[in-house]
Amino acid sequence: MQSFAKRHFDKILEKGELLGIDKSCKYYSSCHHNNLEDCTFCYCPFYPCRDESTRGKWIRGAIWSCEDCNWIHRTEVASKVLEEMKNLGMNKPEDIEKEWISLNKVRERVKTLYPP
Template identity: 35%
Template sequence: MIELAKNHLKKVLEVCGANRNCEYYPCHFDGQVCLWCFCPFYPCEDEELGEYVERKDGTKVWSCMNCFWVHREEVATEILKEILELTKDKSIDEAIEFLDNHELMLEIKEKVKDKYPNR
């Protein structure tokens, strides 16, 4: 394998697999898929997946600390498939602008959650 391919494969594995090189790994569970390290649905406000917690200053913030759903391999992969299908005819900038719609992202979440419920 040429060096450029190795470097690219390393990036893909770090993003799509269990990134054991990350200083925070495992932040949810051993063997988790790290593709959605930063959840595209945040805040989803789905009480099966998270909850509002109180900060020291008394304000509330959505916590996904106990969310395992988005880190399951089949769920992470299905989310990516849905996003790629919706953006296949767009440039990266157009795709990001298109997906910067919280309601659309929550629709994707619900579609995937119907297929792969939180267990």
């Protein structure tokens, strides 16, 4: 996990609540074409989900791009994902990698509740 992503997940998991929109972020204006409701998961805990139903896509068949995915940035989705992460006892970034299988089950449950 990148150091910036790790610091971001530290902040999310420590705070335990949604961050909302962060217009002060230097990436805000280019992120997902400004079609955001919530910036909590600017680093998606499901990356790479490889799920084209979220409008993610493969670039040259080798790199997963989330550029057109806004699903994790919807407030109700971000809220439910964070709730489920807390229920799994995730309180540090390393837990995301350790609990990858459980976390992807969360993604499927939340996707059923809030389709892309």
